[in-house]
Amino acid sequence: MDSVSYKAGFLARMHSPQQMQLLFNHLPDVYFFAKNREGRFVMGNDHFVRQCGATTESDIIGKTDFDFFPLGRAESYVQDDNYVMETGESIIDRVELAPDPGNSINWFITCKVPVYSIGGEIIGLAGTARDITRAGLALRPYTEMRAVLEFVRDNYSRPIEIKELAALVHLSISQFERRFRKVFQISPLKHIMNVRIRAASLRLTASNDTIATIALDCGFYDHSHFTRNFRKIMGVSPKEYRKQYVS
Template sequence: MRNATPLRPTRRPHRLPFRHPGTLARQRATWLHRLAPESLFHRIFDYLPDLTFFAKDARGRLMVASRRIYELYGLSDDQDLIGLTDFDLNPDSMAQAYTGDDERLLSGKVQVIERLELWFDRQGLPDWAHVTKLPLKDNRGRVVGVMGVLRPPDARERQFPAFNVLSQAILRLRHDFGGRLTIESLASECGLSIRAMQRQFQRVFGLTPQEFLIKTRVASACHLLRTTARPLSEIAAACGFADQSSFTQHFRRHVGVTPSRYQKASH
């Protein structure tokens, strides 16, 4: 493109006019205060498919989130989202790990938390995510909540010890959770003893491998119940449950309602 004009930075005067910082801060505060809740900055994450945003108040209740949070948990609008906590959406052991991080931020012990965690994608399948959390402060500087962003791990993060140790197991669980997968065979394939695998899962996720497998099956069942009209018996078999009775028992324990009731509420 020989005729293209090269972009040049705008010339600025050598000396900028004096701008009183206090006045500018007040102008920004006024402008931010005028923004409608539905127009806050979290909405930009709806257009960044690899990123997920959330913000919670000091009591751990979700206040705002990007669209992917709604998709992950089968929520339809703000009325479904606002007020939910990690314990409403995740198994207790995982929720406790999330809220433990929040408490450190709320207490001021740390200013940022970054870690590699396991979440679930739109199909209810396990997937890694890099989570960054920061405290939210009010106009007086008091911590009044927590906000966070999730993104897929990059090449460097995939070298973390936890990722290397468990990635093979997670990959197998992701693809074969609907079959007759056993923890014994999984540990053998990964070159670990059952006890070593249990320790790794417990340390990283706060779950045993068996609990993780059940959570994966339940999460996948939630996706099928929301997106299809397949009979419960078919969904139970597709997700690896021995029978519909076992499916109902585990589903109610993790979700709080029966599969049939969940399916009716989703359609």
């Protein structure tokens, strides 16, 4: 019997795939979920359930990202889901910014893979996410930049110079920029901008502060500077984003 037959025979005898799912409940800082073709959750480990602000897995079954996350983030997740399910190509080790269960902004490494039926049809996807700042040595290429990520996260409201970030990891500016881009596939300046935009998007949906106040608090020079960059990244103006989410 070949290896494929051994594996198929074992899986066919399993009482329930949830036996494997239980393993994810005991892996620290690993968020596991699965969705059907319509983008509705069909599985989620305990960590992911808490990420959604829910209590038990049954609270998320049959619901979508739009039931738990701000509009901009939900749309981004769905866009990735559709890509995986329409092309059959996986998304592996994508580094992206998102709030953790404590609503702090952190970097996560995400993976999404298509799930196939016995007949070979894509019936959904499964995914995992890991918090870079908590995952430790398993994510060493990323944790080498942990001091930089935390510094930007804690200081995005003020001007940040690249030389400050380079000094944190004891590199020259040119070495730092090359290393950062190699690890995260974006420049340090774009990372800073992404952090500010994500922080601003949370404020827009979670507070009644004016857009001008949010702009200044999140490190932008003025209202127009904020609006221009927000639209470039999120696809809509801050005012439109807030209106869409509230409505």
